[in-house]
Amino acid sequence: MQNNRNYFIAIALSVLIVLGWQYFIMSPRIEAQRIAEEARLAQEAQTxxxxxxxxxxxxxxxxxxxxxxxxxxxxxxxxxxxxxxxxxxxxxxxxxxxxxxxxxxxxxxxxxxxxxxxxxxxxxxxxxxxxxxxxxxxxxxxxxxxxxxxxxxxxxxxxxxxxxxxxxxxxxxxxxxxxxxxxxxxxxxxxxxxxxxxxxxxxxxxxxxxxxxxxxxxxxxxxxxxTTASVYVLxxxxxxxxxxxxxxxxxxxxxxxxxxxxxxxxxxxxxxxxxxxxxxxxxxxxxxxxxxxxxxxxxxxxxxxxxxxxxxxxxxxxxxxxxxxxxxxxxxxxxxxxxxxxxxxxxxxxxxxxxxxxxxxxxxxxxxxxxxxxxWGWFYFFTKPMFKLMDFFYRQVGNFGIAILLTTIVVKALFFPLASKQYASMANMKRMQPKMEELKAKHGDDKMALQQAMMQLYKDEKINPIAGCWPVLLQIPVFFSLYKVIYVTIEMRHAPFFGWIQDLSAPDPTTFINLFGLLPFEGPTFLHLGVWPIIMGVTMWLQMRMNPTPPDPTQAMLFNWMPLIFTFMLGTFPAGLVIYWAWNNTLSIAQQSVIMKRHGAKIELFDNLKAMFRRKPAKTE
CATH class of the missing domain: 2.70.98.90 (Beta-galactosidase; Chain A, domain 5)
Known part of the structure; x- marks a missing residue:
């Protein structure tokens, strides 16, 4: 119980740091630069x-x-x-x-x-x-x-x-x-x-x-x-x-x-x-x-x-x-x-x-x-091809939002062989669940022996225990390149998608604080969370539920909180980037379902969802 409490505290502090950075650092910096510029001009006019x-x-x-x-x-x-x-x-x-x-x-x-x-x-x-x-x-x-x-x-x-x-x-x-x-x-x-x-x-x-x-x-x-706040990627x-x-x-x-x-x-x-x-x-x-x-x-x-x-x-x-x-x-x-x-x-x-x-x-x-x-940044060799591909699709369909969706499909296809191997490893890990339960029963509270036995099992069955992290890790270079393209290139400036997204280079203008525009006020910047960031968070959460629950409590806690952390982190990111992430998660869910079914592994999504809402029985003396 003490360890679990520490995990909750650590995760809560991480979320507070992300929100605090936006509220106490970025927002005051923008306002301070604006006030300083106005004061400088006023002083020069007087003197x-x-x-x-x-x-x-x-x-x-x-x-x-x-x-x-x-x-x-x-x-x-x-x-x-x-x-x-x-x-x-x-x-x-x-x-x-x-x-x-x-x-x-x-x-x-x-x-x-x-x-x-x-x-x-x-x-x-x-x-x-x-x-x-x-x-x-x-x-x-x-x-x-x-x-x-x-x-x-x-x-x-x-x-x-x-x-x-x-x-x-x-x-x-x-x-x-x-x-x-x-x-x-x-x-x-x-x-x-x-x-x-x-x-x-x-x-x-x-x-x-x-x-x-x-x-x-x-x-x-x-x-x-x-006068706008500087950004490290630009x-x-x-x-x-x-x-x-x-x-x-x-x-x-x-x-x-x-x-x-x-x-x-x-x-x-x-x-x-x-x-x-x-x-x-x-x-x-x-x-x-x-x-x-x-x-x-x-x-x-x-x-x-x-x-x-x-x-x-x-x-x-x-x-x-x-x-x-x-x-x-x-x-x-x-x-x-x-x-x-x-x-x-x-x-x-x-x-x-x-x-x-x-x-x-x-x-x-x-x-x-x-x-x-x-x-284009240090990763010129990766960022510019990403733009070229998106620009090619844009010239075919006339909408950069759709071009982002099509680019994501191409990227998923390029990474399919590697992703297939990782998902196959995850399917094998799922089949090993009964053996893992036997090891837990055999070693009881001897955590060192249990850990060694699990490592030997992973080695014998050729299983990667962190396979569930790879689909997310593979997205990082693509995510950064796409972020760079959307943030830097003028072609994305004021580029509309559909509905309320009229500028893919700007954050989703809606926010849950005012019920997505139904109430006549705007909430604080650090709580800005629009429709698309919420969609992204839901798809990421569903993708996490596709995987077996990690045996390690720390990993399990991280997987549970990661969607919420990413939802708030991406709340102020360009809408085009959030749309990409949500679409990529959706494709990953479909891809993982097909691969795991092909390997005879049970898809955990519905069981994990049921387990989340199942009330635990009260302990008896």
Whole structure:
């Protein structure tokens, strides 16, 4: 009795820890981040006066000094006013809307047409870039650092002239021009594809009498970081592949706030800033070596910045040269991002043949390892195939929820041989129950002798005593990969299933606290338990009842409480993941029933259910 009491206490404490983590750690963290961000903005509004055009840092003019290092004032202008006060050229493509600021030729006004803030189709579309003199400033800029005989080169304050085109579309580029006092003319041709990649091609003509030297630079500047709580399976912050042969570099916002990172000098590659679903990235001229860094500035307007400076290039007198840089700004759609990438690894080549659904327009950029812009994680080799399979089914049926169900069937079929062996072992264990009872009667209270006798019986009959755990353990890598896919990929964002599930990437919106929406209030987050988590818990409980009761009291107690623990654990997980788990349990019950019947073992489900509700006889003196 004392041991059983300890088991109950241990299990109860485990459940309380899970619930307490959600209530005391995650929920306050989210609220604290929101309050801190509001307080910071309010304090800046009270203590800092807005200075016209001060929000644009001056480009460095000294060798080694990268752009964006100078102080700037805090920004308060609203978005519409900021856009209206500077000359612009409009952007209008199937995926993007916005404008280019002719002051600095800056990308600072960009919205994503195909994505909205909520599942409501009338909600505003997603805003990615904002002008520098707004509180949510986020923009990209390309320019030059002057060298010998270069004169005043394009920088943040340069006003470009529109000389060709009146609107940037995927079919019509625009050309900007700037001429300085040294006889250098910069013709900047900006084009964009049907998705999110801008091509900036600068032709520099030297009409002067001396050779001119100048160095290209680029920067992505952002004032605010995401206010949502960070999740260990997702990276948000700085990232890049610095050099065409290097691996992925990732730096969290918090790390850069403590110390800037200067990357090694390299040729080729890309880098930028990523959120969960959106990203911006710079792809420098791939033939020029460059230095890059990730920084956080606190002078004036606090801001994060990813920037680079290429090696100087010389334009001979009477000659011209052309430099090409790329800017990615948009949604991290898997087919599009994969299409932009050049992946020479064997794994990348394996998936290159699965890109038939991608538009031809995304096939020609060949940016080294650009597919790593999407956070597939360490188990890239398992997570990405999982998405590819789900995406294939989605293109056939048009519903990601159904695609999850079909993917589960395929995974179950792949694991069928191993699962069959485990279920067969469990069936054999069931047939050994009479012999186990004989051993219990023979050895009585001698637990050591009983344990040794059972181990010998397992060995003689070639039985795995923990076979009942294997079906659950086999789900763990699949579960993690599916969780990663559903949580990270934008294709799952706002993807509906049926009924009340309108977003597979969000938790089930119903909760038993308000009788699943019948009562007009919402319960605390840590008690949030919707319909699908409860369905999952029931199917897991039924699956456990399929197995013989473990002879060890600790194992028996764990099996009894595991469904309840998992039900609360998955209550706040994405609905798509919970639907997968419930469906997988259902398939496992059917699969186990067939295998155990084939081996002549009795299915324990109904007997175990009857035993649970059978009243034990009272002890007599």
């Amino acid at each position: 800092t006066q807005v200075q016209p055009n001060a929000a644009a840092p001056a480009a460095g003019t000294v060798a080694g000094n990268l752009p964006g290092s100078s102080a700037q004032a805090a920004a308060e202008t609203n978005r519409e006013e900021a856009i209206a006060k500077s000359p612009r050229v409009a952007i209008d493509t199937p995926a993007l809307a916005g404008s280019i600021n002719l002051t600095g030729a800056r990308f600072d006004d960009l919205k994503l047409k195909e994505y909205r803030e909520t599942v409501d189709r009338t909600s505003p579309i997603i805003t990615l870039f904002n002008p520098a003199d707004t509180k949510d400033g986020y923009f990209t800029e390309l320019g030059y650092i002057a060298g010998e005989n270069a004169g005043a080169v394009p920088g943040p304050a340069t006003v470009w002239t529109l000389v060709e085109g009146d609107k940037l579309t995927h079919a019509t580029p625009v050309t900007l021009s700037f001429t300085n006092e040294a006889g250098l003319t910069f013709l900047r041709k900006i084009s964009v594809d049907e998705h999110y990649m801008f091509t900036v091609e600068d032709t520099i003509q030297n009409a002067g009498t001396a050779n001119a030297t100048l160095a290209p630079y680029g920067r992505i500047t952002r004032y605010n970081k995401p 990276h948000e912050g700085f990232l890049g592949v610095i050099g065409s042969q290097s691996g992925l570099i990732e730096e969290k916002y918090s790390n850069i706030e403590e110390e800037a990172v200067a990357n090694e000098k390299a040729t080729g590659g890309w880098f930028g800033i990523t959120d969960k679903y959106w990203a911006s990235a710079l792809i420098p001229q791939q033939t020029l070596a460059y230095e890059s860094r990730f920084s956080h500035f606190t002078d004036g307007q606090p801001r994060f910045q990813a920037d680079y400076k290429s090696d100087p290039t010389t334009v001979a007198a009477g000659q011209s040269t052309t430099l090409k840089q790329l800017v990615f700004a948009g949604a991290k759609e898997v087919p599009v991002v994969d299409g932009y990438a050049l992946d020479k690894s064997w794994f990348g080549k394996l998936f290159s043949n699965l890109r038939s659904s991608e538009p031809a327009a995304v096939q020609s950029y060949e940016v080294p390892r650009f597919d790593l812009l999407i956070d």
